[in-house]
Amino acid sequence: MKSAVILFPGTNRENDAIAALEQASGSKPQLVWHGETELPKVDLIMIPGGFSYGDYLRSGAMAGKSPVMRAVADQAKAGVSIIGVCNGFQILTETHLLPGALMRNAHLKFICKRAALKIENAETRFTSKYDAGQVVKYPVAHHDGNYFADSETLDRLEGEGRVALRYCDDDGVVAPETNLNGSQRNIAGILNEKGNVLGMMPHPENAIDPLHGGIDGRGLFSSMVEALS
Numbered sequence: 001m002k003s004a005v006i007l008f009p010g011t012n013r014e015n016d017a018i019a020a021l022e023q024a025s026g027s028k029p030q031l032v033w034h035g036e037t038e039l040p041k042v043d044l045i046m047i048p049g050g051f052s053y054g055d056y057l058r059s060g061a062m063a064g065k066s067p068v069m070r071a072v073a074d075q076a077k078a079g080v081s082i083i084g085v086c087n088g089f090q091i092l093t094e095t096h097l098l099p100g101a102l103m104r105n106a107h108l109k110f111i112c113k114r115a116a117l118k119i120e121n122a123e124t125r126f127t128s129k130y131d132a133g134q135v136v137k138y139p140v141a142h143h144d145g146n147y148f149a150d151s152e153t154l155d156r157l158e159g160e161g162r163v164a165l166r167y168c169d170d171d172g173v174v175a176p177e178t179n180l181n182g183s184q185r186n187i188a189g190i191l192n193e194k195g196n197v198l199g200m201m202p203h204p205e206n207a208i209d210p211l212h213g214g215i216d217g218r219g220l221f222s223s224m225v226e227a228l229s
């Protein structure tokens with residue numbers, strides 16, 4: 001699987017993304033700067049986390065208007081797989097490659113902790129190595145993770161199996177108390193209509209080494225390698 005990692009001023013998880021992609025695929029991703037208008041020919045584009053443009057205006061708003069995102073949108077339309085994590089998810093909603101928006105966390109605090117997540121759909125190119133309903137733990141680190149979409153959009157996402165992950169407890173119970181940040185219907189990650197674009201707030205790339213405290217994130221990267229190699 002050939003991959004590229006997009007870099008903006010303020011991105012800070014690129015090395016974690018590179019490590020996870022390299023561990024799973026055996027090859028180093030190419031780094032692409034935000035001012036580029038063309039992308040290398042790859043199977044997967046990853047937009048990592050961070051504080052692109054210092055989160056000015058809104059998290060991901062300025063990055064969403066950058067030259068490279070026009071190229072990413074073209075690749076998404078052409079069927080190339082795209083994964084956006086945390087700030088990457090925010091950038092994908094700002095670019096309208098994914099519906100909805102990520103608002104300030106409901107309690108207005110930055111959250112930095114390990115979160116339990118329920119795999120809602122294991123029949124995607126990003127999650128096939130997991131079982132449906134499986135509980136995984138990935139770290140979260142964000143202040144704008146509160147997923148919002150209107151109820152018609154939410155119903156469509158659910159009806160089409162496009163909710164990839166939800167915040168839950170260790171037993172997989174999805175409830176208001178297990179909703180970390182106020183997201184509608186506990187949503188932590190969604191897919192686009194074609195299923196080739198995934199955005200998610202938690203960080204699977206920070207759960208790939210026992211030193212991270214867990215390796216649950218590996219399944220996501222190995223799913224992509226299996227589907228895209």
Ligand SMILES: NC(=O)CC[C@H](N)C(=O)O
Pocket residue numbers: 048049050051052055059085086087088141142143144145
């Ligand atoms: N870790 C991240 O990518 C953070 C995303 C964004 N800057 C936020 O705090 O919501």
